Amino acid sequence: MIPQEIIRRKRDGDELDAAEISSFVAALAAGRLSEGQIGAFAMAVWFKGMSRAETVALTLAMADSGDRLRWADIDRPIADKHSTGGVGDNVSLMLAPIAAACGLAVPMISGRGLGHTGGTLDKLESIPGYMITPDADLFHKVVKEAGCAIIGQTGTLAPADGRLYAVRDVTATVDSIPLITASILSKKLAAGLETLVLDVKVGNGAFMADRGQAEILAQSLVEVANGAGVKTSALITDMNQPLADSAGNAVEMRNCLDFLAGRKRDTRLDIVVFAFAAEMLVKSGVAASPDEAEGMARQALSSGKAAEVFARMVSMLGGPADLIENPNRYLARAPVEKPVPAARSGWLSACDARGVGVSVIDLGGGRRHPADRIDHRVGFSELLPLGTRVTAGEPIALVHAADEAAAERAATALATHYRITDDRPELTPVIAGLI
Structure with a gap:
């Protein structure tokens, strides 16, 4: 198996057979692929997709790349x-x-x-x-x-x-x-x-x-x-x-x-x-x-x-x-906690949830590179839900940060991730469907 040939075929939109996928996954599990090859394969799949047969083959190959657990001695549903x-x-x-x-x-x-x-x-x-x-x-x-x-x-x-x-x-x-x-x-x-x-x-x-x-x-x-x-x-x-x-x-x-x-x-x-x-x-x-x-x-x-x-x-x-x-005896707290004030009075009507997640990463609570260390202390708490009526200056969240500068940046960013309007918003249900 030549990894770059499999990457090329997927890049060009060809359908890979189960044997090609299995050999690529085996090399992946064995550490014989570089991060560049893995990333290139992932990007080719992102652009070209996979058929249902390819997806099944990839799933089974990855499941079989190691041990499978057995629960025969447990009499509860697993x-x-x-x-x-x-x-x-x-x-x-x-x-x-x-x-x-x-x-x-x-x-x-x-x-x-x-x-x-x-x-x-x-x-x-x-x-x-x-x-x-x-x-x-x-x-x-x-x-x-x-x-x-x-x-x-x-x-x-x-x-x-x-x-x-x-x-x-x-x-x-x-x-x-x-x-x-x-x-x-x-x-x-x-x-x-x-x-x-x-x-x-x-x-x-x-x-x-x-x-x-x-x-x-x-x-x-x-x-x-x-x-x-x-x-x-x-x-x-x-x-x-x-x-x-x-x-x-x-x-x-x-x-x-x-x-x-x-x-x-x-x-x-x-x-x-x-x-x-x-x-x-x-x-x-x-x-x-x-x-x-x-x-x-x-x-x-x-x-x-x-x-x-x-x-x-x-x-x-x-x-x-x-x-x-x-x-509180065991979970570390960030040294700086800073409230995020509402920019104006009105209803919390929309949120950029992705932006909130990115702000947690910016605080040090997530990774930009696989080897990055996380600061488990940082993040946001007391986030008010959409549909809440707020007055100007009222806290809409609390920032937990490693230092004052990081807290200030995070508070400013979080405020931009929420929209406050004069009208009460219509909220979507939290459960949208069952398949």
């Missing part, structure tokens, strides 16, 4: 959820323990931030001691005993995707439907899932800003996953503003802990968490209807069972056992 990426999207952190508290086993293989979107692993790394890449035995033990484990790709689980994922992040090739499909599903197939629910974001803060494109991506994911034997559905959700009232790493982790402990509720986040919990429970056969499933999920949260599951998972993976009770 289920998971995955998001295509958004801003202030920490749903997985609450959903996994809620689903586990309702009787599912959730081996969640998550990723780092891509482009302007946050990454679940980056948020978890704000917890001192938390191991995002445990060995296979510990991963299995945590899923079996705690009910869920949220980790990253190990070196033996879909290793080809791990390298491609990092290069896509810095080569403007994230928003390719075939590459997104193969990346998400290769990890999920390797994880040995029985049921999968997908969160396909749409809006200015999503990789798919167009509703039609989001539906195409959702259909691609659902068809490929179901074709591979995993019962799969997708919810299309709105990403025209941050989902939670926080965007960053430690700030979103603090939001998650407050949610699980019952110290706060966030309307949009609440809607999405319970919609996905219901879909997972019904798809897995644990509940007979969405209403029954949502009731089970809400009971798991209000009773404290979900918080107990999360605490056990964190403890078993090396984190502090009392994290939920004492988040």
